[in-house]
Amino acid sequence: KGPRVIIVGAGMSGISTGKRLWESGVRDLVILEATERVGGRMHKHNFGGLNVEIGANWVEGVGGDKLNPIWPIVNSTLKLRNFYSDFDSVVGNVYKEDGGGLYDEDYVQQRMDRAYEVDDMGTNLTKMMDPSGRDDISILAMQRMFNHQPNGPATPVDMVLDYFIYDYEFAEPPSVTSLQNTHPLPTEADFGEDNHFVADQRGFESIIHYIGSSYLATDANGTISDRRVLLNKVVRQIAYNNRGVVVKTEDGSSYGADFVVVSTSLGVLQSDLIQFTPQLPFWKLAAIYRFDMAVYTKIFLKFPRRFWPVGEGKQFFVYASRRRGYYGMWQSFEREYPGANVLLVTVTGDESRRIEQQPDSVTKAEAVAVLRNMFPDADVPDATDIYVPRWWSNRFFKGSYSNWPIGVNRYEYDQLRAPVGRVYFTGVDSADILINRIFKNEEYEVRGKYDNQAAEVNGKVIAEAK
Numbered sequence: 001k002g003p004r005v006i007i008v009g010a011g012m013s014g015i016s017t018g019k020r021l022w023e024s025g026v027r028d029l030v031i032l033e034a035t036e037r038v039g040g041r042m043h044k045h046n047f048g049g050l051n052v053e054i055g056a057n058w059v060e061g062v063g064g065d066k067l068n069p070i071w072p073i074v075n076s077t078l079k080l081r082n083f084y085s086d087f088d089s090v091v092g093n094v095y096k097e098d099g100g101g102l103y104d105e106d107y108v109q110q111r112m113d114r115a116y117e118v119d120d121m122g123t124n125l126t127k128m129m130d131p132s133g134r135d136d137i138s139i140l141a142m143q144r145m146f147n148h149q150p151n152g153p154a155t156p157v158d159m160v161l162d163y164f165i166y167d168y169e170f171a172e173p174p175s176v177t178s179l180q181n182t183h184p185l186p187t188e189a190d191f192g193e194d195n196h197f198v199a200d201q202r203g204f205e206s207i208i209h210y211i212g213s214s215y216l217a218t219d220a221n222g223t224i225s226d227r228r229v230l231l232n233k234v235v236r237q238i239a240y241n242n243r244g245v246v247v248k249t250e251d252g253s254s255y256g257a258d259f260v261v262v263s264t265s266l267g268v269l270q271s272d273l274i275q276f277t278p279q280l281p282f283w284k285l286a287a288i289y290r291f292d293m294a295v296y297t298k299i300f301l302k303f304p305r306r307f308w309p310v311g312e313g314k315q316f317f318v319y320a321s322r323r324r325g326y327y328g329m330w331q332s333f334e335r336e337y338p339g340a341n342v343l344l345v346t347v348t349g350d351e352s353r354r355i356e357q358q359p360d361s362v363t364k365a366e367a368v369a370v371l372r373n374m375f376p377d378a379d380v381p382d383a384t385d386i387y388v389p390r391w392w393s394n395r396f397f398k399g400s401y402s403n404w405p406i407g408v409n410r411y412e413y414d415q416l417r418a419p420v421g422r423v424y425f426t427g428v429d430s431a432d433i434l435i436n437r438i439f440k441n442e443e444y445e446v447r448g449k450y451d452n453q454a455a456e457v458n459g460k461v462i463a464e465a466k
């Protein structure tokens with residue numbers, strides 16, 4: 001019998017890691033999941049009789065030289081209903097803040113062309129940068145360098161286009177996002193620039209169940225139902241030494257194993273939900289804390305009738321507020337679910353945090369007021385239903401996804417997925433790191449400068465000496 005491995009978390013990365021381990025011959029697996037479901041941040045939610053995606057929604061990166069491994073699963077194997085997202089057409093759908101209708105499309109197109117021209121200059125700039133990341137600058141610094149809005153976007157149109165290009169993707173503003181590590185964006189450069197929106201009642205999460213079905217039992221609907229996936233198991237402590245690990249859950253259970261793989265979000269690692277004993281070393285903590293967990297919130301609204309334009313090129317529309325990120329990005333579901341009268345508005349960052357903390361009735365009133373500014377002649381009715389996901393407040397996620405901030409280099413990124421003793425973490429190729437350890441006794445070498453030092457701050461030991 002081979003080693004026992006515990007995987008913490010049954011989202012995409014936990015279930016995929018289990019598959020890689022299983023295929024390479026590691027058979028004694030246990031997956032501990034805090035919530036009552038498999039799927040994590042891929043999550044369908046029933047909204048007014050319709051399953052909508054409150055987490056991941058797009059297959060990003062289609063149509064390029066290399067094949068995005070998710071794409072054939074979505075499009076061929078499971079045949080999930082999906083729709084090409086035509087973001088180029090937003091230039092024709094930018095609404096004035098004050099009820100004045102649409103901005104002139106040619107004007108918006110010019111501003112968009114300029115913004116993308118500068119963005120391309122940023123991509124060229126990164127080609128000159130040292131691969132270590134030591135020359136990296138923020139996207140905003142790059143924009144200043146090319147004399148593009150040196151003091152930040154000045155008009156509502158420039159502001160909302162800047163928001164559309166950057167915040168709507170990274171969920172953080174250009175002032176904090178690393179230029180070098182987002183230009184080019186590996187997903188786009190490798191897999192292509194097309195994005196496909198998944199709108200299928202089985203949910204985007206069905207790909208996780210499909211991936212898991214190669215080694216886990218599923219029920220008649222293809223949903224993972226394996227005894228080795230234990231739900232409602234909130235891991236609170238991971239004790240490790242050079243002989244093994246002991247994982248303790250909130251309900252008082254203990255699980256021993258040879259290795260543990262932690263697949264929780266960066267936000268969870270930054271919180272105190274899981275206590276590591278001994279404390280993780282300084283280099284690991286520093287890597288965890290210096291990355292950013294961003295917040296991206298998809299607010300769904302249902303209306304008694306449709307009052308927004310539909311048809312070719314009308315799917316995405318934009319509210320050009322003077323206040324950055326104030327209910328800016330709108331999407332209609334008329335193509336995906338005709339007659340459902342559902343709109344999606346996306347907010348990020350501070351707006352997400354603000355909105356998570358207020359009652360949904362207030363959010364609904366704010367969003368409807370914005371719609372009334374955009375469509376002053378339409379007699380916009382009140383929304384009959386609203387759903388506001390709270391990824392940031394949820395202790396099992398603490399945000400939506402990570403963003404690469406300025407000031408973090410490649411080496412520190414590698415430290416994020418680096419194991420600490422018998423504690424492993426998910427990340428690019430991270431299952432192989434554990435497989436190499438198990439079968440070839442190979443150590444993954446990422447050493448921090450402070451590796452062997454104890455660190456003490458205000459009398460509190462934050463990292464033990466080795």
Ligand SMILES: Cc1cc2nc3c(=O)[nH]c(=O)nc-3n(C[C@H](O)[C@H](O)[C@H](O)COP(=O)(O)OP(=O)(O)OC[C@H]3O[C@@H](n4cnc5c(N)ncnc54)[C@H](O)[C@@H]3O)c2cc1C
Pocket residue numbers: 008009010011012013014032033034035038039040041042054055056057058059060233234235236263264265268273274296297298391395396397399400401426
């Ligand atoms: C709003 C939103 C929109 C997104 N849009 C897209 C998109 O369009 N396209 C795209 O490709 N990606 C998108 N993403 C990102 C994508 O969803 C994630 O990258 C991916 O699902 C992460 O999978 P994971 O397994 O790494 O983490 P998770 O899905 O977070 O899985 C980790 C699991 O660990 C569990 N857990 C947490 N703490 C504990 C604990 N203490 N004990 C036990 N279990 C625990 C969690 O419940 C969870 O199930 C989006 C994410 C969000 C939130």
